[in-house]
Amino acid sequence: MTRNDDSSLNCDVLIVGGGPAGLSLAASLGQAGLSATLLELQGQEQLADPAPDGREIALTHPSAALLQRLGSWQLLQAHEVGLLRAAEVHDGPVGRSRALHLHSGGSGVEHLGWIVPNHALRRTAWQVASDMPGVRLLTGARVQRVATHASHAEVEYRDAAQPDAPVQTLRAPLVVAADSRFSAARRQLGIGAAMTDFGRTVIVCRMRCELAHDQVAHECFDYDRTLAILPLPDDVADGAPLCSAVITADSAQAQALLALAPEDFAASVAAQFDHRLGHMQLHGQRHAYPLVAVYAHRFSGPRCALLGDAAVGMHPVTAHGFNLGLAGVASLSAALADARARGLDIGAPEVLQRYARAQHLQAWPIFQGTNAIVRLYTDTRALPRLARRAVLGAAMRLPPLQAAIVSQLTGRRPAWPVRPAPGGR
Incomplete structure (x- = not known):
């Protein structure tokens, strides 16, 4: 399928959600020469200078490298x-x-x-995205409807400060839901999620x-x-x-x-x-x-994709949530840039499935492994206590197992084998 050149389209990609994952995607797409419009309910002042929320994010080496490429890493203050x-x-x-x-x-x-700190990542992602050519940030935008059609995706929104304001409509070849693990956009796109x-x-x-x-x-x-x-x-x-x-x-x-x-x-x-x-x-x-914890049934669909917590919302024990979101930014940006370079429609199923497969292969083992750790280490019964001691004892005695754990913490090596992706991921 060739690229969509319909002049009625507002941009290449619509992004619903202005968290650090959505903002990083907008910046990454701008760097790749694609245009993006991001819609976020919060106002510009909240996004430009977010309040501390207590959350501290552990970043792997690939995540830091991506933030450096985007330019947001350089905007972090030394004490952050x-x-x-x-x-x-x-x-x-x-x-x-x-x-x-x-x-x-x-x-x-x-x-x-x-x-x-999470609020520092949000602030610097905003700074980079707001200065990126080809990126438009709509703040105070209350999304009313997200839908896809054969030729394009649509987002309807209104000014949150004016309830009686007319509904505006944006169209693009692709829409990305990045609006939290309880994503309203994901539900409107007809994609369910397994929640724990x-x-x-x-x-x-x-x-x-x-x-x-x-x-x-x-x-x-x-x-x-x-x-x-x-x-x-x-x-x-x-x-x-x-x-x-x-x-x-x-x-x-x-x-x-x-x-x-x-x-x-x-x-x-x-x-x-x-x-x-x-x-x-x-x-x-x-x-x-x-x-x-949340794991979406699919990471892509007709003219749509999921990113960040809207795709995978992790338990914080292994500190991989935002790292998976940034991995999704890199994978989706690469898939869309490659499709554009080849003259393909960036909203075509075969283009989006490339991203969905890559993200599933990385996220599934980490998600399941994290949940297994949580179940094992929060069960106070005698048998689970023995099992967890055995697991730690094995890790202490087996250097290869320690190396595998460290590889996950650093993000330097791929995860353990994963089951094949079901259809549509």
Whole structure:
């Protein structure tokens, strides 16, 4: 099928959702010479200077390389980029048994990755996309309808600040849904998703620490709740060590933790971490998020594709959610640029299936492996406890298994074998 040259089309690609994945896609398409229009409900001020939301994103080496190519990495401030040199996995109460130590030795890189605040990634993605030729950003746009036709895709929207404003219609050869794991655009496109509600809540916050963290992350699988400690750059105000605490608990526990006074909350986190970082203080606000994992039934359809959390919404335990989104940005951009260079219709099924297959092959094993880890390490029964000890023991004794885990953390090597993609992915 040849490219669509219909003059009634507004651009090459319509993108619904102005998160960091959608904005990065818009910038990547602009770099490739394609035009994109992105629609986002939030206003320009919120996107240009997003408020901290507590989330710290672990970035792999391929993700950092893509952000460097887009130019958003260079816009991050020095105190927003932290190194992740090593990681430790603890089974049961911290200090009760030997931890699994993971490092980058032998992987060809000097460290596992980087830690960057989510709001900084959003801000820099906006900066790059808003300055990219061929990219149009429509903020304060409330999307009313997303649909596809044989010749084009359509998005109807109105000005969110003016409920009585007339509905506007945009048309393009392709529409991309990138509007969260609970994507309304995905549903309007007729694509379902498998959702796993873990019945748990994630609390994220920053903590001031008495002792240095040495740029080591910790994943602590206690029997009542899990705790992740992520190393952050030192406080710019006074040089105090900072870390991010990520607590996963059932709803009742989460509400109880959120109700604690700041000093009592900090003491609870420090105690669960066996006071490894000494006295801790809450630094800023606590943020809570429901824990729901999502995997779309298809990543593409007639003149449409899914990206970011709209395609795959990950449990945060393996820190791969945004990395998968950036992998999708790279894969979809490459597929569309190649199609355009060959004179093909960028919304043709064969073009989009190339992206869908590549993204599924990368996402499926990570998604299933993450959910398996969560099920195993949040089950407090005796047999699962024995199984998780056996898994960690095997990883400690088998260097190839450690290397496989490190390869996933760094993003330097492909994942383990995956089942074939079902039709339409």
